[in-house]
Amino acid sequence: xxxxxxxxxxxxxxxxxxxxxxxxxxxxxxxxxxxxxxxxxxxxxxxxxxxxxxxxxxxxxxxxxxxxxxxxxxxxxxxxxxxxxxxxxxxxxxxxxxxxxxxxxxxxxxxxxxxxxxxxxxxxxxxxxxxxxxxxxxxxxxxxxxxxxxxxxxxxxxxxxxxxxxxxxxxxxxxxxxxxxxxxxxxxxxxxxxxxxxxxxxxxxxxxxxxxxxxxxxxxxxxxxxxxxxxxxxxxxxxxxxxxxxxxxxxxxxxxxxxxxxxxxxxxxxxxxxxxxxxxxxxxxxxxxxxxxxxxxxxxxxxxxxxxxxxxxxxxxxxxxxxxxxxxxxxxxxxxxxxxxxxxxxxxxxxxxxxxxxxxxxxxxxxxxxxxxxxxxxxxxxxxxxxxxxxxxxxxxxxxxxxxxxxxxxxxxxxxxxxxx
Amino acid sequence: xxxxxxxxxxxxxxxxxxxxxxxxxxxxxxxxxxxxxxxxxxxxxxxxxxxxxxxxxxxxxxxxxxxxxxxxxxxxxxxxxxxxxxxxxxxxxxxxxxxxxxxxxxxxxxxxxxxxxxxxxxxxxxxxxxxxxxxxxxxxxxxxxxxxxxxxxxxxxxxxxxxxxxxxxxxxxxxxxxxxxxxxxxxxxxxxxxxxxxxxxxxxxxxxxxxxxxxxxxxxxxxxxxxxxxxxxxxxxxxxxxxxxxxxxxxxxxxxxxxxxxxxxxxxxxxxxxxxxxxxxxxxxxxxxxxxxxxxxxxxxxxxxxxxxxxxxxxxxxxxxxxxxxxxxxxxxxxxxxxxxxxxxxxxxxxxxxxxxxxxxxxxxxxxxxxxxxxxxxxxxxxxxxxxxxxxxxxxxxxxxxxxxxxxxxxxxxxxxxxxx
Numbered sequence: 023x024x025x026x027x028x029x030x031x032x033x034x035x036x037x038x039x040x041x042x043x044x045x046x047x048x049x050x051x052x053x054x055x056x057x058x059x060x061x062x063x064x065x066x067x068x069x070x071x072x073x074x075x076x077x078x079x080x081x082x083x084x085x086x087x088x089x090x091x092x093x094x095x096x097x098x099x100x101x102x103x104x105x106x107x108x109x110x111x112x113x114x115x116x117x118x119x120x121x122x123x124x125x126x127x128x129x130x131x132x133x134x135x136x137x138x139x140x141x142x143x144x145x146x147x148x149x150x151x152x153x154x155x156x157x158x159x160x161x162x163x164x165x166x167x168x169x170x171x172x173x174x175x176x177x178x179x180x181x182x183x184x185x186x187x188x189x190x191x192x193x194x195x196x197x198x199x200x201x202x203x204x205x206x207x208x209x210x211x212x213x214x215x216x217x218x219x220x221x222x223x224x225x226x227x228x229x230x231x232x233x234x235x236x237x238x239x240x241x242x243x244x245x246x247x248x249x250x251x252x253x254x255x256x257x258x259x260x261x262x263x264x265x266x267x268x269x270x271x272x273x274x275x276x277x278x279x280x281x282x283x284x285x286x287x288x289x290x291x292x293x294x295x296x297x298x299x300x301x302x303x304x305x306x307x308x309x310x311x312x313x314x315x316x317x318x319x320x321x322x323x324x325x326x327x328x329x330x331x332x333x334x335x336x337x338x339x340x341x342x343x344x345x346x347x348x349x350x351x352x353x354x355x356x357x358x359x360x361x362x363x364x365x366x367x368x369x370x371x372x373x374x375x376x377x378x379x380x381x382x383x384x385x386x387x388x389x390x391x392x393x394x395x396x397x398x399x400x401x402x403x404x405x406x407x408x409x410x411x412x413x414x415x416x417x418x419x420x421x422x423x424x425x426x427x428x429x430x431x432x433x434x435x436x437x438x439x440x441x442x443x
Numbered sequence: 444x445x446x447x448x449x450x451x452x453x454x455x456x457x458x459x460x461x462x463x464x465x466x467x468x469x470x471x472x473x474x475x476x477x478x479x480x481x482x483x484x485x486x487x488x489x490x491x492x493x494x495x496x497x498x499x500x501x502x503x504x505x506x507x508x509x510x511x512x513x514x515x516x517x518x519x520x521x522x523x524x525x526x527x528x529x530x531x532x533x534x535x536x537x538x539x540x541x542x543x544x545x546x547x548x549x550x551x552x553x554x555x556x557x558x559x560x561x562x563x564x565x566x567x568x569x570x571x572x573x574x575x576x577x578x579x580x581x582x583x584x585x586x587x588x589x590x591x592x593x594x595x596x597x598x599x600x601x602x603x604x605x606x607x608x609x610x611x612x613x614x615x616x617x618x619x620x621x622x623x624x625x626x627x628x629x630x631x632x633x634x635x636x637x638x639x640x641x642x643x644x645x646x647x648x649x650x651x652x653x654x655x656x657x658x659x660x661x662x663x664x665x666x667x668x669x670x671x672x673x674x675x676x677x678x679x680x681x682x683x684x685x686x687x688x689x690x691x692x693x694x695x696x697x698x699x700x701x702x703x704x705x706x707x708x709x710x711x712x713x714x715x716x717x718x719x720x721x722x723x724x725x726x727x728x729x730x731x732x733x734x735x736x737x738x739x740x741x742x743x744x745x746x747x748x749x750x751x752x753x754x755x756x757x758x759x760x761x762x763x764x765x766x767x768x769x770x771x772x773x774x775x776x777x778x779x780x781x782x783x784x785x786x787x788x789x790x791x792x793x794x795x796x797x798x799x800x801x802x803x804x805x806x807x808x809x810x811x812x813x814x815x816x817x818x819x820x821x822x823x824x825x826x827x828x829x830x831x832x833x834x835x836x837x838x839x840x841x842x843x844x845x846x847x848x849x850x851x852x853x854x855x856x857x858x859x860x861x862x863x864x
Contacts, residue, residue: 038482040473041635041654044465047487052461061459063497066468066485075500076484291747298727299720302741306719309795309830317747319740320723326712326738329780330751359750374730409730 025085025170025196028059031077033091033100034176035068045178046090049232053190053245056230058197059086069100078108081164086193091176093138093155101173102158106142109162109171113140119147119156126154148172148188153180159192170196182234183272186243204245205252208273209233210418211443212263213405214240220442224258226251238275238304238418242268264439266422275418276304279425283314283364290424291360292318293331293352295343295369296386300417316360321352331355344369344381346399349389353399357391365391366424370402372412382406386416390427400433404443415443446506446591446617449480452498454512454521455597456489466599467511474611477625477653477664479618480507490521499529502585507614512597514559514576522594523579527563530583530592534561540568540577547575569593569609574601580613591617615666618651625666626673629694630654631839632864633684634826635661641863645679647672659696659725659839663689685860687843696839697725700846704735704785711845712781713739714752714773716764716790717807721838737781742773752776765790765802767820770810774820778812786812787845791823793833803827807837811848821854825864836864 030050036042044066051061062084067073069092080087092101106113120139124131131139138155141147145160159172172189174181186204209217214235221231221242228247233240244252260268269278283290292301302318305311319330324343327333333351341347352367370386377383384406389399400423404415426436451471457463465487472482483505488494490513501508513522527534541560545552552560559576562568566581580593593610595602630638635654638661642652649668654661665673681689690699704711713722723739726732740751745764748754754772762768773788791807798804805827810820821844825836847857 037468038472038485039476039653040469040471040482043469047458048461048464050461051459055460060489061461062489064459064487068481068483076497079496079500292741294720296727297724298732298736299715299723299739299741302720302743303718303724303834306717306741306743307831309793309797311719312744315719316744317740317742317751318720319738319751320713320720320727321738322723322727323733323737326781330738330740360747372730376730410728413724 025193026058026060027062027084028054028086028088028193029062029080029084030064031073031087031089032064032066032176033069033073033089034066035070037066038068045234046181049182049234050088050185053185053230053232054193056245057190057194057199059193073100074104074107077104081108081162081169084169085167086170086196087162087172088189089171089173090181093157093173093175102137102140102142105145105158105162105171105173109142109144109160111143114143115139116141116147116156116158118149119158122149122156123154145171148174148184150175150180150184152183153177155180157184157188159189178234182241186232186245190245203249204243205249205256205270206272207242207244207256207268207270209240209242209268210238210275210422211267211415211440212240213442216442217242220259220262224255224262226255229255238414239273241272262439263442264436266426266436267440275421276307279421279428280305280308280311280314282425282428286428287313288363288428289314289316290364290366291316291356291362292365292420293356293367294318294320295322295327295352295367296372297368297413297417297420298322300413301366301368301420304417304421316362319356319359327352327355330359332358342381344371344385344387346387346389346401349387349399350391350397353389353391354397357393363392364424364428366420367391368416368420370412370416372409372416373406374409384412386412386419388416388420388423390424390433392427398427398433400437402437402440402443419443445619446614447479447481448483448505449475449507449509449614450483450501450505451485452494452508452510453485453487453597454490454494454510455487456491458487459489467602470603471509471606473653474606475614477651478611478615478666479651479653480614494521495525495528498525502529502583502590505590506588507591507617508583508593509610510592510594511602514578514594514596523558523561523563526566526579526583526592526594530563530565530581532564534558535564536560537562537566537568537577537579539570540579543570543577544575566592569595569605571596571601571605573604574598576601578605578609580610619667624670625664626670626677626691627693628663628665628677628689628691630661630663630689631659631696631843632688632836632861633661634863637863638663641680641683645676645683647676650676659835660694662693683860684863685857687847687857688861695728696842697728700842700849701726701729701732701735703846703849707849708734709784709849710735710737711785711787712737712777712783713786713841714777714788715739715741716743716748716773717793718789718834718838718841719743721834722787722789722841725838725842737783740777740780748773748776751780753779763802765792765806765808767808767810767822770808770820771812771818774810774812775818778814784813785845785849787841788812789837789841791833791837793830793837794827795830805833807833807840809837809841809844811845811854813848819848819854821858823858823861823864840864
């Protein structure tokens with residue numbers, strides 16, 4: 023049988039109530055379109071909804087049905103039951119889903135959670151490394167035909183890797199692509215539209231890409247051709263924007279730094295002016311932060327810079343708070359107070375007010391200090407998209423550059439290519 | 444007839460091919476939810492698609508059908524024909540749509556454009572000031588029922604004004620709001636499901652509500668009846684959860700505090716352990732923060748608490764870092780260093796590790812100090828939904844309670860009602 027048409031069902035009451043916006047329709051439809059599928063409909067329904075009729079109606083015209091959501095332990099187990107009903111099979115315990123869930127939550131598996139390991143008989147479970155609900159895939163017989171059906175969890179951070187790693191290769195096979203695999207990258211400080219444009223510029227025939235914005239980073243997925251050729255495309259991108267802004271795999275910007283510190287069993291502290299605690303917060307988002315993070319000073323006022331960090335009044339008067347000199351004294355100040363191995367500092371104009379011709383909104387100085395090592399400062403100029411964006415980008419840039427400083431790289435070389443930030 | 448359920452059909456091949464992301468689903472569903480509608484499904488289809496069956500199927504269960512797209516002169520005129528067919532009426536020239544179009548494009552109206560002025564007979568045209576395609580609204584008879592149906596152009600800049608100015612008031616009328624007015628509140632620390640449950644409990648007949656989650660707060664919209672009756676409902680809610688957690692208007696939690704400080708021309712500083720800079724960041728999200736915020740210490744480690752805030756080693760040894768004693772010394776410590784009018788402190792167990800029977804994950808102490816005023820500390824126990832949630836709730840609670848402290852309220856009275864956090 024030829025698989026050519028597809029439908030997507032997105033299940034979530036928070037979507038039909040407009041609490042959150044759907045994140046799956048575009049990702050799924052663009053990838054399927056690239057594979058050659060025709061997407062006939064995408065349907066969003068509440069998780070207490072009557073999806074049955076819509077779903078069974080589309081089995082007559084669609085070759086592939088993709089479902090997301092409705093797999094949680096507290097939901098009405100909508101998805102599993104509906105697929106079982108349509109395929110006319112019972113729900114049975116899937117051993118590998120059960121074991122994965124048990125490894126994750128232990129004895130709490132008994133009760134509501136248990137049903138997360140129950141799958142329609144004959145369907146194959148798909149591991150979910152980021153959550154408790156396994157996905158599953160298989161076929162629903164419809165007369166002479168056999169409709170491919172796959173179900174994935176709703177949260178994007180669980181659905182995305184499952185979709186790209188497991189589901190897309192399967193769908194590629196079904197439509198006749200034999201070799202299908204993809205590589206994931208994390209990109210920082212680049213606007214999504216810019217990343218799109220750069221991909222279009224360097225993508226060789228046979229490689230498709232997809233992007234997903236995630237607050238502090240944009241994920242980039244390269245699909246098709248060989249791993250080697252995908253890496254070549256990533257290298258072409260890196261040659262345009264600098265290697266620091268595109269890293270392999272699924273990595274949050276803070277993890278770039280904290281993984282490095284953990285591996286070296288070293289510590290850091292920070293001194294922040296315009297970001298005022300943002301970096302300190304990011305460095306402690308993960309549990310276990312005390313092994314690498316001592317603490318930080320949110321020195322928003324000049325008085326705080328002087329009192330908490332020992333920044334000299336003369337420095338502030340002569341160069342201003344947004345200057346390499348001030349960034350340098352801030353980093354050295356918190357290093358001295360904390361006794362950590364490294365220290366970073368940020369001082370800049372976040373806006374909307376406070377900019378000038380000489381120091382426009384979006385200008386940020388970052389500084390790095392360590393015992394027995396030369397303090398380094400770097401000036402960055404962000405295209406200003408407002409206060410939120412400048413503070414976010416300044417924090418991400420400081421996290422990236424701190425890792426470079428620790429590794430002994432020359433920071434000016436690193437930022438020289440950052441022409442798109 | 445009662446109008447209560449709604450479906451949305453979004454027509455556009457560029458959506459099912461993933462070229463662009465849908466922009467209508469969330470806007471429409473959130474507004475309809477606020478009016479009290481239940482959105483039963485949202486369907487995205489290509490503009491050469493077979494929408495007929497999906498649309499006619501939903502006429503049996505839905506009271507309102509909203510369509511966007513498929514009205515352009517180059518499309519297959521999908522929407523107009525489908526609605527005419529379902530309503531069993533011919534397409535006829537609508538005089539006001541024709542005149543508006545003629546005023547816009549003159550003699551070019553003849554040809555393909557002409558059909559843009561053809562509407563299902565008995566339907567009323569809706570002017571489109573931003574484009575050539577008029578919208579239309581009317582009723583489709585289905586047995587004894589009469590389903591409301593409205594069609595709007597696809598581009599957001601044409602659809603949005605039409606939806607908010609013309610369609611929403613009509614839908615409000617249909618669901619029984621004669622006076623379409625609403626009151627907005629901001630709620631803090633309450634889970635959306637809990638807020639929903641409380642509203643259901645106290646809502647008098649004639650008042651509907653809608654909620655929207657926004658990271659640090661949930662907006663609550665009360666719709667229907669009189670302003671006075673809506674305020675009464677808000678008071679009933681406040682009597683259940685405490686007045687501090689439901690405030691009038693669209694207010695971010697940090698603004699509760701910063702507006703107060705600005706009005707008094709006073710300043711604050713903060714000392715944070717488990718939130719590590721989160722509050723310092725929130726207090727500077729807005730421009731002009733330097734008038735109220737001096738700075739803060741993210742004292743994640745005990746060493747940082749001692750060195751930056753002067754917390755006594757004996758206090759940490761005797762009571763631990765998560766204690767009223769430590770919160771008190773942290774607040775007094777930063778007050779002394781900063782010389783601000785007020786200081787707040789936070790220390791708690793954010794998890795996932797570090798909890799114990801005595802001090803479980805989610806236990807947070809907050810402290811408040813001021814010159815010449817008694818330092819106050821309060822213990823909070825958040826239902827733990829993980830590290831992100833505990834840190835967010837601790838920050839929001841500290842911002843709310845700081846305002847109460849400044850106003851001289853007894854903090855224990857304030858938190859006594861916080862049984863749902």
